[in-house]
Amino acid sequence: MRAAVLGTGAWGTTFAAVMADAGCSVRLWGRSPEVVAEISSGGRNSRNLPGVELPAAVTASTDLHATASDVDVLVVALPSQSVREVLAPLAGTLPDRTVVVSLMKGVELGTHQRMSEVLAQVLRIGSDRVAVVSGPNLAKEIAAHQPAGAVVAAERHEVAELVARSCAAPYFRPYTHTDVVGVELGGALKNVIALVVGMAQGRGYGDNTKALIITRGLAETARLGAALGAQPETFAGLAGMGDLVATCASPLSRNHTLGAHVGAGMSLEDALTATGGTAEGVKSCRSVLELARAHGVDMPMTQAVVAVLHEGWPVAEMTAMLLARPLKHERG
Ligand SMILES: NC(=O)C1=CN([C@@H]2O[C@H](COP(=O)(O)OP(=O)(O)OC[C@H]3O[C@@H](n4cnc5c(N)ncnc54)[C@H](O)[C@@H]3O)[C@@H](O)[C@H]2O)C=CC1
């Protein structure tokens, strides 16, 4: 299969290697001539994936149109808030056979759209040609060929199957699904919950608190999912609980680490600089909260993250914000 991956960040580069190890020929597109030159000439991306040697089947270019033309699978791995702008030049240009895949875990500010919705709209293709891949997939571990799994969701099962075949490598096992909404929400929401776990850790709280946040975080994710038409079981799977656990446990997660910095008293600006890369939850928490309010869904943790990161509330207030709410039934 011929594949293209847009975005030479940690996950885009790693996923290109996974697809090459699954037997695809893969073109990577990036905006940085230096990164692209290093991938093309030396098979390395030392800025975003240091120490990793890429398979020979991965090539790179700064030419967006040439990279995206004539491929079976077009994968997008950019920061969520930049997708619409970056892909605008490709609107209406993709051949009918090209399936588009989102690797992104965010919700667009302003429109509240999930990334598959943004892709279908900006590329002017049917939503049945868009798939999403999500799960516990910390890029550095997968780049080191540590065993991992993910969910490939698409409206049509045959599309999910095609994408699963394109990325099934000896160390990477994709499962197919048709709940695009649930799989995407699981990915976007776990970033917000990981921020809360990080903040709690930064304040010195231990594993009881972490388990409370993970469990109740999943409950609020599932509430939003139910309102948006997701299947409840999806949140018990790899793209729900699986990704939430990995992200909330791992120091490799940028959302988790950023939360820990803020919990320890660092400003958001300094924490963003310290973590580098893309901590999607920082922006997506606002669109998620707006989406929840529009559907009458109570999301106290998301609300607390927005209050601390964007409304000037001291992180020390977070415990009271969450624990002083009226008592309720666990299933409520
Ligand atoms: N890093 C990881 O372990 C995983 C990341 N993801 C998701 O994948 C998406 C991408 O993440 P990463 O690759 O980790 O991000 P990253 O921060 O490592 O890289 C982002 C890439 O996008 C490029 N970029 C940023 N703005 C751009 C623009 N306006 N035009 C063109 N290129 C632009 C950057 O130069 C960089 O190459 C995010 O939604 C993230 O949540 C999903 C699973 C795992």
Ligand SMILES: O=C(CO)COP(=O)(O)O
């Ligand atoms: O999505 C991820 C793991 O599945 C990566 O998490 P971060 O974006 O927080 O680094």
